[in-house]
Amino acid sequence: QVQLVQSGAEVKKPGASVKVSCTASGYNFTAFALHWVRQAPGQRLEWVGWINTGNGNTKFPQSFQGRVTITRDTSARTSYMELSSLRSEDTAIYYCARGTSGYDYWGQGTLLTVSS
């Protein structure tokens, strides 16, 4: 069955960087895009960016340009989302999700806490 399994919770200080992984199983990894979405406490879902797992092309919203990097390792069937220059407002659950016309499978989420 299709599964997306994310790395564990992280606690970081302001200004630091974090790298979250998302390992896929149960389907052809390079056949589906992977998106990253975050959810801050009490806030709506926010799109962080996506990667074409076939060719590695990425796209991000302007609000994250320069701070987020999304990569993939096809041999490991894993995508990575790295966020730098962390601030308290980045405290959120980060999800990876598969799909293009809606996200049909989601990772379990990774809680990132940014605190001094």
Next chain:
Amino acid sequence: DIVMTQSPDSLAVSLGERATLNCKSSQSVFFTSNNKNSLAWYQQKPGQPPKLLIYWASTRESGVPDRFSGSGSGTDFTLTISSLQAEDVAVYYCHQYYSSPLTFGQGTKVEIK
């Protein structure tokens, strides 16, 4: 950016009754190349990731009960739960994947009256 606005923010419905959730986009999300609206609906329960219910505005995801239906076109969309069940208590989000940045509504919380 396309702003997604849901209404109401919360909704209390009796068991077995109909629940109607609305979503309005600030621009049309109609994709002319396939004549479909790039709009999805998700259900999220506490402590869980969102679950896809509807995509292309009206296509039910496999395994989703047929009491859930989506409708609408252009900028105005509706998710209908025809007969509310206890397990439907959740927050529901609409999501446009028509253009970058992809955006979500603020959510509608559905409770039992």
